[in-house]
Amino acid sequence: MVLKLVLVLLLFHHVVIANSSYSSQKQYPSCPDEDKSALLQFKDSFIIDKSASRSTDAYPKFSSWKPAEGGNSTCCSWEGVKCDEKTGHMIGLDLGQVPSELSQLSKLTYLNVALNLDRLSEDKDHPLSEEENYTLLKLEASDLGSLVQNLTSLKLLSLSYVNVSSAIPHSMANLSSLTTLYLRGCHLFGEFPVRIFQLPNLEFRSVRYNQELTRYFPEFKQSSPLILLKVGFTGFFGTIPSSIQNLDSLQNLDVAQCNFSEGLVPSSLGNLRQLTYLDISNNKFGGPIPDSLANLTNWLLLRLVRVD
Template structure:
């Protein structure tokens, strides 16, 4: 019954066994970075459901089976870095002109070493420029300074790209054919190194051979583990750099002032360099656990803004800036993205930044000492994402925000916006997929104009002063995944239309004044739901007295306090992943069932 199989990078060897031909239900099949010799089995073409097939970085030989033309659901095919040979008749694999046979296929053939791609009269073989020996050896030395550790990268698609970096590959020693390496077509100089999510673990310093690649234009070292290294000052050796990504890689210490010398940068990402122990935790955890590892002096931030005038994207989230935002940032006219979450910013946010002509994405969330206000927005603004939640922003949300026709993400949670009704004009932002206006003292009824927001996946108005019933039109929000109306004064019943929310994952309705009977079966039928909070209302939860294990929906969080329960619901004994259960304030009598102590609970509120 397997649908997903990944046994990559485990040093398994030998031919692919024919017994795997039985796994006809597979949609994902990965045995990359191993020691597989021999041909690709032709029976693989009989698997009608594969979407993702990865046999890269092995010793496979022979040709690509013609039966692959039957894989009509295939989306991703990785066969690079093997010893495959022969001719691929492209028209036999897919219809180049219409892509009728394999309409979703992302075909990765660029790194075959001996394969010729042929289409009737056309054939070619990828020719790579020859890189200088000193640059090839610099890359090899850089590779050797790290160990490969799967846990060093967080992405589920991570794999060691440097596995293809060898002194000679099939008689071709140019480093320009190595994965993650890009060379100038004319000179052969290395101009790009992309080792994002490459499972690298180890330290890096200014003596690293990487900094000999003085022609580098793009460098991506994101999602690795550089073991709390400081960003080397030798970064100044890359004056032609336009793209630098050092995010999520456990860098620490002071961000070097030398970064401001890279005047050609259009993309800079230093975000999310956090302790690996706290990186996976929700932000609501303690401030110490999420304290940034990197620090950027106020003067260095000013220099960055002053000198990197070509910046289009700037990501500094979780970098400890601890200063005000320089007003000169409003002069970065090319800026499309500015993310400064959790930077310990203070002072007033320069209002002119909102009016940058190309700004599409702005996030300054979780800077509690940062204040500011919204300007009047005009229709030419390209803003798609606007998040200022958990700051000191104040004033009113201007009605002109409805001019932001492209806006998809809007977060003003826990700010200091003026008291009043929930702004009805928000219903004109029909492209919204994320809306959080929690904890702003908005009150009154949930306006019916919000029924227009049918694209919402996240909808939060918790900790406010909402009154009246929960609107039944919410049942039309087919894309909704997260709904939070907790800590309000909502009354009436839970709408029966909620049974239509088949994509719902999290539902928080606790701490209101909801009443009436609610069938737990309605929530059982929502197959994506895993967190449900109904506590501290006046609800009467109706559960089935007899239920079998095979039909039980699995939850991680259940809040059922004050739900008029008279016994421990029998379905609880079949909850294998439940971490928090609240059942206080009910009418349960008698002994606690023995099976309650066999659950996976971390928190039990009785």
């Protein structure tokens, strides 16, 4: 609880007064009541200590989020909130920056500054074209390595929909305690470091919606505890190696709309008896869908559509 409080204080330490995205004379659309309610609940989830900042001008943008008397206010007029001009639905949040001072918290084990839109959009892994409509939180520096270089005790790192706009540093593979890595929609580019696949405790990894992020799958070891592996809507390419059957704890595999274009869909997928979610759609695998997939009886979602 103390670490979470410190994190919140640091997140807003560098948030300063900024000009509103809209003119005060602008006619705002009326946002749905459910969006307004969700934003107010999101605001109430934070604890702000004003004495934490040295600047008298510093304040969280959501201090302007207040329902007007009579219930006639629209959340589209609140600072940092972006709405669709036609529907009035909230489509973006800009709450400031993520300060590099977080790297000084060497004992931090839980870092979650992801933009969580589950309540508003039900975030059902929407297509990248929709994700790009969001105004994102941003790192203060483009170097992700400067943020995590000293956080060697991290078990969870979630920066989903935070605008990182950098390559993934190889030093992230030194986070040997990491169990959860969520970097969805972070504008990452370059090659995904192969050593991150070899982290001994990593159970959940999602780097979806990073079109400029590339890599081929390595050979998978039997010792891997992976439960969730999502690389959909990225530049991952090559084949799915037959050694994927070694991931015997894997429940969720998503490689949708990547550049996998070599070889067959491996029959070894049929050996992943824990698998409940498989999406290999919109790739260019050759040959038929393997009969072995009929061995998997725990399906919640299965997408196999192929683009020729």
